Each structure stands twice: as C-alpha cells, then as structure tokens.
Amino acid sequence: MRALLNSALYSLVWWMFRPFNGLVRYKxxxxxxxxxxxxxxxxxxxxxxxxxxxxxxFVLARLCREQVLPRPNRTGSNFPTVERAGVVYMDALLETRRHPTALTRLIETGIATKSFEAQLVPVSIFWGRDPGKETSLWKLLFADSVQAGRVQKFFIMLFNGRNVLANFGLPFSFREYVERGPDAATSIRKLTRVLHFHFLRARTAALGPTLLRRGVVIDGLLNAENVKKAIERAAGKNGMTRDKARAHARKCAEEIAANYSTTSINFLERFLSIVVFKRVFAGIDVQGLERMRELAQQYELVYMPSHRSHADYLLVSYSLYHAGVAPPHIAAGVNLNFWPIGGLLRRCGAFYLRRSFSGDAIYTAVFRAYVDALIRRGYAIEFFPEGGRSRTGRLLQPKTGLLSMVAEAGLRQDIRRVAMVPVYIGYDRVWEVGSYTKELRGGAKSKESAEGLLKAGKILGKSYGKPYINFGEPIVLQSYADQYLPGWRDAVAADSEAMPDAFKGFVARLALENSRRINAAAVANPSSLAAIALLASPQRVVAHEELVEQIGYLIWLLKGEPYSPLLYIPESAPAAVVDWSGPIGQIARVPHPWGDLHGVAARDAVALTYNRNNIQHLFAIPSLIANLFRTRLLLSDEAVIMGVRALYPFLRNEFFLRWEPEEIESVVKSWLTVMTGLGLLAREQDRLRRPDANQPAYSTLAMLGRVLGETHERYCMTALLLAEERRTVVPLKREKFEDDCRLLAERMAILTGRDAPEFFDKALFKGYLNTLIEIGLVSVADDKTLNVDPRIDRIAERSQELLSDEARQMLLQLLSRRRAAESAAAESPVASPAAVTEASREKPL
Structure with a gap:
C-alpha cells in the first residue's frame, strides 16, 4: 500500500513539474x-x-534524454538492466549503514550474484551555483542546500532554474569495488564512504568553499597576528597613534578584499556570452578543463597564467565556470579599481594590489594576511606572475613578490595540498595590439579609466578570431618543495614566521618552472603559424603555394618532434591556416598571372610579430640548426650539436625552454632525425647536407633559419659590444652597457627599415647579460662595473656567422662609427627614439 501511495505521489509531482521542465536551463x-x-x-x-x-x-532524466545517455528509472526492488538504468539517492545509501532497508537487501543480493555488474555514475545537481554565505532570509529560502526540504526545494527550483549545473563523476565498476571487502556489510560501508567524500569534493570543486561576509573577512584581517604586530610597530612613528594605524589597516583591507557574489558572476557570464564574446570571438578554444575538474577535487588550486590582454582573467574564469569549476579569486592591479568596472570585478572575485608595497609595512602585512586567509579557507587564486601584460607577445621575466606570499601560505596549509597551475593564453589577434605598438615606440601607457572603457567598445565591431587557453601541467607545491627546499617541513612545524634560508631561491626557481610549463602548453594557432612563415620571408611577401608549403613544414616539424605532450595545434591543414589567418592578420592576397602572392604592410607586420612571438620558442632549436647551414653546405652532427650547445643557455633563458642543458645533445639529435625525414637536410656519408638552392626544401630551410634572425642579431650585438669595451681602459658600467645595446639595435632597426619596436627592447639585452654572468663570461663588481672574460672575443667572432652578409656588414659599420657618433651627440641635441622612428616612416633613411 505504501509503495502504491509513493508511486502515485511521484506521478503527481512529475505532472506538476512538467510545466517548469522546459524552463530549466542547465550546463x-x-x-x-x-x-x-x-x-x-x-x-x-x-x-x-x-x-x-x-x-x-527529473532534471537528470531530461539531460540523459538530450545527451543520449541511458535514461534513469526508479530502482524499486529490481536490478537495473542494460535497457533500464537505475537511480539511487545518497541519502538512501547512508540509511543502509544505520539499519537494513529494501536497498540494503538489493545491494546484498547484487554482491552475492557474481554475474551481476553495473556502472556506478555519481551525479550532483547544483541549483544556482551558490556555495552558501553567512545567511540572510533570501539565502535561507532560495539558496541551494543539501538540507533543503520539499517546500524550500520548490522555491530553489523557481528562482534558480535558469542556472543549473549537472556534475557527473566518471563511472566506476560496482563488482570491482564491492569485491574488495570481506563481506557485504563492509563493502557497503566502503562504497558509501567513497561516494560521500566524492560528493563533498565535487561540491567544493564546483561551487567553492562557503563564503564569508566581507565585513567578517576585513575584521579577521585586522585581528591577524602579523597585522596587529605591524600596527604596533607603526604606532608612535611619525606621529601616528595606534588608532590611526588601525584605521589605516582597515582602509588597506577595504581596498584589497574581494566581495565575491554569485549573482554578479552570473550577470557577468551572461553579459560576456551575449554582448562581448559572441560578437568579438569566433568561439573560445579551451584545452585541459577535465584535468582541472579532477585537480579541483584533490588540491587547492593557484592559477598562474601568461598575461597578454585584459581579456585573460575574464576568459579563464568564464571557461572554468562553464566547465563546472568554481572561478578563482583574482589578483588585479589597483589601476583597474575604477568606476564602474572596479566594483563589478570585486564582486566577481577580484582583489586589488598595488604595483609596489615598499614604504607601507601595514599594507604589506594586510595583503599577506589576506592571501594567507584565501589559501587557508580553500579558495582558488589566480594571479599573473609576469606582473603586467606582455607588449611583445613573448613571456616576460616572472616577478616573485606575490608568488612568495602564496608559496609560503601554501606550505603552511595543513588541510589540502596546493597545486600551481600554469596556463597558456593566446589569441589570433589580441585586443590591445594597437596600443602595445604605440607603447613600444615610446608612447605613454594608456591609463585605465571609465572613458577608456567606453572607447574600448569599438572592439565589438571587429573580429579577433579565437582565444586559446591551455591548462598546463601543475606543480604540486609541497612535492616541489620536498625536492628543492630542504628543511621546509621542520620550519613550518616549528611555527616560525621565517622560512628556510633557501626560500627566496626556491621561489625564483618555482617562478621559472611555471614559465617553462606555460610555454610547454603553447597553442600553435593559425595566426601564429602564418606569422612565423610570413615574417621569415624576404620583404614579408611570399607566393601562395610557397606559404602553404612552408606552413605545412612547420606543422610537420611540430608533430614530428612535439615540444611537449601538451602542445596543441588547433588546425593542421596548411591551406585552412592561410585562409583563417588572412583576414584577422590583415594579410593581403595579391592576384598575379603566375600565382597569387601574400604580403603584409609594415604596420600590420608589427601586429603579426606579436603572434609570432607567442610560439617562437617552439622552433628555437630547429631554427638555430637551419641557420648553422646558412653559410655551409655540409656539417657534421658534432659541429651542429656544438653550435646549438653554445647558444642554448641564451635561448633557454629568453624563451623559457624546458630542456636542461645536459639534455640538449639528445634534443638536437631528435630534431636532426625529423629534419632529415622531412627532406630539409640530407645525409651525405657521415655529414649533413642542406638542399640545393633550386630545390623547394631550400627556401623552407632558409625561412626556418630566419625565424630567430633578430634574436641572433641581438646576441651578436651584445658579444661585439662587450668585446670592444673589453679593449678600452674606461670602466664599463652595467646600466650604460644595456643602454648602448638598445641604442645600437634601435639604430640598426631604423637603417634597415624595420618597423619592429620590440627589436630594441632593453629587457632582452638585460637577459642576455644575465646569461653571460651565469655562465661565467662576465662578472659584476660591487660598483656595478662589468668585468669581461677574454673568451668573449672568440664568441663575438663566431656569432657573426649567424648573420646575413648585409646584417653583419651594417653592424660592423655601426660599431666602427659609434665613438664618433657619441662625441657628436654630446655636443648637439638628440631627437627622441620615437621621433626618429616616426620620421623614418615618413622619409626613408
């Protein structure tokens, strides 16, 4: 009788729910x-x-019907069959641990029936994506809760039915699991325990930890031990009372702290979907999301992406949200905290930090306490290790200030381990590429403001292709520290505020490893592949058939010797790459009776260098190998290996290459195998031979060698300048030398007609000098004077072999005239670099 009444009630509820069923929107x-x-x-x-x-x-049944999955049915007292899938509630399973039920008997029969097997699929249905918050009446009535009764569930469905997440766990075998126990009762207990923890982890991964009201967070920061000590130290200094110091600490906390709101996140998600991304992008290509779902159930996640656009943090959170993973709290520059966007971003998880913490010990203490609180409470965090957006498209040297705070807080975390997740972000065309070009030419950086936000609305009328996101191989912080930070566990156990002496070096190593893993997860998108081939062609013009052929070789190279298992190539058809990238990259196609030509104007070429630089590191080794054959017809394997080994430290530091120096010999051998297999090189007895000039493969090898042409020119400039300065008696100051390198590159760029401001980026020359210091060819005295090893003369001589005849001749001419030019410049006014560059465009030199 009871079963009959229950069945009738079920049918009634189903008919009552039916009008609402079509209104439910789920992911x-x-x-x-x-x-x-x-x-x-x-x-x-x-x-x-x-x-x-x-x-x-009911929602599960509709979803299974639409996704063509086995349709669920009430289990009752019958075994599920292939034709009739079953449903079990976790509450019912937990009841079997307290007292026998009809379900207990069914499970025991299934265990005893050795021929019975089933696939168990845990499913969590979340209404509203709200992790819960210190409550209001609204939250009590309408926020999803595992304790919700039937009446409350009706209101939850009514108000959250447009935002439902169905989170499926991977199937696992009933038979395989229950046979681990010695008896049926033990097997059931183990099964329910595993499922219970699965649902807890799945809820935390999808919704995040329970939220605290912002006022509670701020009060907690003011009561943190390190903040109270900072307030006490500040009191009495410069006339500051304890009350004023505490008021300043509160002001800092209010400036920093996020005000996470799922309502704001839902609004921003819909706004981005309907108004922005749908108009600007032709889709969003994301890789590695399933790995993030798994990681979120095991670790506290810290996302550390590359930074190329203001769209980066929007895209990462948007992609995670759509994949059923809780969006992170994001460290954003305080420059973004302007009306109206600042408040919205704060409610979507942004917490703000200043560019510099120096001079304000209270602010530093409050910020450190906030980071520690986020990690301790289990919130995912996202920040950009580069500190700012890359204006050149290549990864910048990472900054370690915030990473140091996160790493220390993570190592003190005693609940769950912390996984640092590198994230590669690339674009067919980045929104800000025009402003980046102006800044590289010497223009002032545009300040973020409401006015600038309104002007940015013009992007809605343009097409920027696709953004590409690839979540890289995570670094488990505690395991990494076990390997590279001896004694950290003892330091944490002692509850000392100080970390081991090697902590600073450990953080620097961690930052570099993250950068290398970002580049290991690179996406060779169509615009970047086209940019590589086109910019490496003489005069930036190439025949259509040749461009298609060369892009084909680039793709075959990447597939023949993948840079890493996570490398992603969205489009493998060379002709499709050309067709896709042409309109986005402003690549003109010029008809000609002998075959169409592709070319790009000087200004558009600057934008393409950004795409090229995104993936230039993928071709660093084969490009260097190809360049070694520029002036030689034949080379032995040993000569090639020796040439690559000599320059590899520079390449590794500039491009964050993943191989250790001792691995480079085997890497070069693998590349030689691939290049000979593609016909770019050939075996002639015991040596390697380049193709003849009349063979199609010759132009591809030449193109490949020019991919790093500008990089090799900068290496040569640095070596030649050091060799010249070593022969003088004047002390060589580091800052003066870096400026001379930049001026030399700038002048060469103007004289050769290059519209490439990144060519004379001072940061690159600083990196080269750091590498020379690391390998012992240069040392720095206490007064910042450089001491140069005589071996630099041989390196300067050999480096010229990597240059074309024209580049070598011009560089030597510029160096010979440098002293006279410096003397003349000291006696007359000098135009700014930006003015000279602009003048060169109007009237060729």
Missing part, C-alpha cells in the same frame, strides 16, 4: 559529456544522486 560537466563518460553499452548503469530529490531526478 553539464564534463564536456563533451557522452564522449568523456565512455559508458559501456553492454553493462547496466546506476546513477547515484547526491541528495534525495525527485526534482533532481
């Missing part, structure tokens, strides 16, 4: 759902719902 994770779950059609399926809810089951 499912993982995606694509059917392909990821890989359900075996020959075995029965049992869905296990996280809570007892007929409404959840």
């Amino acid at each position: 499912s994770a993982p995606q694509p759902l059917r392909e990821t779950l890989k359900i075996d059609p020959t075995k029965p399926v049992v869905y296990i719902l996280a809570q007892r809810s007929w409404v959840d089951m």
